[in-house]
Amino acid sequence: MIYKKRIVDGLLELKLESFGATLITGPKGCGKTTTGKQKAKSVVEFQDEDLRDNLLSVAQVQPSKLLIGEKPRLFDEWQDAPKIWGAIRKSIDDEQKNGLYILTGSTSQNVQTPHSGTLRISTMKMYPMSLYESEESNGTVSLSQLFNDPNSFDGCHSDLSIDKLIFAICRGGWPSAINNTTPIAQLQIAKDLFAQTCSVDISNIDGTKRNKLWTQNLIRSYARNLCTLSTLQTIFKDIQNCGISESSFWNYVEALEKLFIIEDVPAWNPAIRSKSAIRSKDKRNFIDPSIAVAALGLTPEYFNTDFKTLGFLFESLCIRDLRVYSSLQEGQVSYYHDRYDLEADAVLHLGDGRYALIEIKLGSNEIDAGAKHLCKIEELVRQYNEKEKQVPMRLPDLKIVLTGTEYGYKRPDGVFVIPIGCLKD
Template sequence: MSDPKNRAYIPRIADAELDRALRRSGAVLIEGPRAVGKTETASQAAHSEVHVDQDDRVAGLASIDPLLILEGATPRLIDEWQLVPSLWNAVRRSVDDRQDVGQYILTGSTAPGADASRHTGAGRIARLRMHTMTLAEAGASTSDVSLGEVLGGEPPRASDPGMSFKGLTDRLVIGGWPAFQKLATGDVSLNLADYLETIAMVDLRTVDGIDRDPARVSRLLKSLARSVATEVTLTTLAKDEMTLSRDTVRDYVAALERVFVIENQPAWSAHLRSSATLRKEPKRHFADPSLAAAALQAMPEALQKDPAFTGQLFESLVIHELRAYGAPLRASVSHARDSAGREIDAIVTLPDGTWSGFEVKLGTAAGIIDGAAAGLLAFAEQVEQQPSSLTVITSAGPSYRRGDGVNVVAIASLGL
């Protein structure tokens, strides 16, 4: 915003999204993982605040008259509202009574449950998903290449942004956590290990009242980390963890999704010209690839010696960036693999149905890029609706359009 309350505040992609949502809805729910910056972003737009996790009086007052908690200058921020679930219906009723937009901002690190007594808030409460910081928000991308323009068919053009392989592995370990950007890499890794321990010991026990074994949660997190950016099945995860059944793994994964620690990349659905069929298994990602690195205690030096796992983390980083930059466009990010083995790492689809395909390659050698471009073209040829663009995302190098029409874009050149 032009005159932020907190001069140390780092502008976020979500700022403009929040402003738009407040202009069209009575309330806005900002969801996302802990420590992603939801409260700070909401505070820039709020004119009054109540922090449910810090004010012991809120729960008692809510049981008597929850509307008293909502009194204050609008937009009014209700931080960590899910600790007093009755506030959801109170906000919904208040929006109905006031018949005005921009009344409340709710923030939470747990997705609203499927409690039948709670109204969905449809038509009253807009939802905004907040991600960890992108490379651009963290100052690690030049933003010379606009994702929106690439999706619109414009050719990219940018020089090498200068991110080294060591710099990339540092970013994969540090991630996009606002509070950790100025810390040493080792300290960030320890903080994220503590973060995951809190998830295992506290958050998954409180998300829905079901008692889950912290040791098993931790082992499952490690299994998910080893399989990050792959189509690992629940059965395989159960075998890897060794003590949980497939159905219990499904429950644990669903709980991790509710606290925004992991986020599936769904399989794409489209009409193919060939007799091949698209597979339906999602790819597994953490909210930030740094969590996968932390779960396995992988430091930059180890990643530099393990290009296979680093490639998985890099693909997860690219998916993170595509989701965040695509959010203002209301884009969805999926993946595709058919029964003949053809695949695309990411498919970004706009609300009008137009789509663009992306292949992710850690290496930058000409042969690697040639192979990725050929794979994109071969997959696109069998889809009835042709893509707006096809792009190979690399870890370094210039951004340009090849003679065959396929773009090449370095991740540290990508932006809104």
Template structure:
């Protein structure tokens, strides 16, 4: 068995166990939730073990205490199979009056919420886990820390070890832990296998609604084409109908997308709403992203060579990769990721906003001097319209790139950082 590769959420999980009775880890299948939770647990029950699943579900109904008995923290893996356990865990946490009692993992929102009667407020903490960032998988050297940029250093230094071919492969391979150490061809097939599982099984299992795999494929393919945009449901429907002879209703598209969110395949980026000096109206639509860029390439049937031959598409999917990594890094800083767009056409790909009110502005560019210059110009324009009498000025402006040999601070104060140099 391969040695465990430490994840950024390990420290976050330890902190949450020190302050909560139970911690729920949610995220996409195969992103490593169970393996990470196992590192912290003293006892474990796998609810979806085929040999025990029927008995586990029955016990959850008639004698949940038996399932919860064991050394703590006790891991309840895929707890959503028996959602009534939630109330039993809450009750047990209350009566033991002790912290760090349980770790729950789940790769889907429970289908039957009627069996959950209490919110868990004050007893549970929530932790979202995503596929591996490039720093976690070892492809980024981590010479530039996102945390350090909030201190506005006058000098940064890093040398990028990734080229355009490396990036095309990493976009298609994705951040799935099981791909590490695999042969290149086998690693690329993992994303295809994940995609097949979603359209043929998971999208229906999440809530028991029988969904058509062909429709799921068409919807995911359309979503892949609109990565990094604020495209409406109506436009997605039109795209599907245009590229297929079969019609589809908007309500159906919405239902499939909601199911994809419930199994953590989609994670849209919410809009950022700063105080502005201008009268521009801030657009509030979410920006559409898959949780990992490899899901988009699998949906499109594209491989690394296809991306190299279509750099416009590669640029969009590179943005999805960067958003994935920024989310992982921001989480370790107790922050969140947003996007910005206003009625004047001013856009910013990512805003890393911390709980203490600090924030950094990020433009994502695959590479090239002209694109980097455009990114710097956008960041400066947004920085200039923020009303700093009502909120803090940005802690940093960063152009996050794919290619380029070095990380550095430019003469205008912006940071140029290759994704192959970045860490949390």
């Protein structure tokens, strides 16, 4: 099967150039091993049943023997042989070279290592595929180019219809789903991921037996509260009638975070309002919107009559893609919301200090309101700078309304309207 290029490929190259080894983390099924193999010159697969017993025996007795081979050398499912971590760490110290090893493995097992690997083994996070990587966004608008030269933007046109967008949300960015040949087969992957998470992975992550029903209810409640500011206490109250205790609830949430199922969006707290005015709770989210669809048992056809739920799922998809597109620039996604209902659905900060205020609106009828919010936040920053001239805040480098519509353009107020079906890194 032909490898679909991933944006994180460039980040892996940088990690290999900078560190002795790279550990690729991320949710199950996002393509960690396949991506690692593109850069590796030799591979050790602990899940190969023909070789497994022998490999594990060597890893237990003399793990350094498994390091012999062309570099970079990839260890897949390395957590099955945890002593390999220490051997790799020592090898890096001895050889004083970079780009020697790549480690990948399942997120369903948490491994405690005797050494952290700091400055030797760097961690790199992968996400499911963005719309550009799955070839559903035409990529006519580069996020990095927009930051570097906003004046280069001359409008755009998306080929992604609303029906195709709905299907992409339901299917998710899982490579195995995208590679399946029929729509019904593509939709099965997220359903199976949800089922496996609840029945197997939630217990395997740390060897603690957990209740399948409690896990299902927790994820479903999270799905109902997707991209909202609902507190975890609210979600607990929603499911406590199933018999779960509060301490168990927090334990389950932590396990789902370790599995990269849950990935909330933190709040951005600039000094433009009083601390009591700005919301500081995390916004509830999954690593991929298809998890919410699978948990709620919905189909693409359902959204023909429920655009409100679709709007929350669309926001989740856009946040996923923004995280992927900004990964090479150390992008961090947060949100802004205050008690006056002034909001930015996403605030994208790059590693060099530049940032964009972003509203996410599925339909064209919400674009004006979203743009006004962004301009108002920018004005608040200006007003703050007038008062705090000694330590001014940076004005937003970009104001963007991300949409599910067809056409992109720049408004007279400086806000860029960009269809998600046009965006890339």
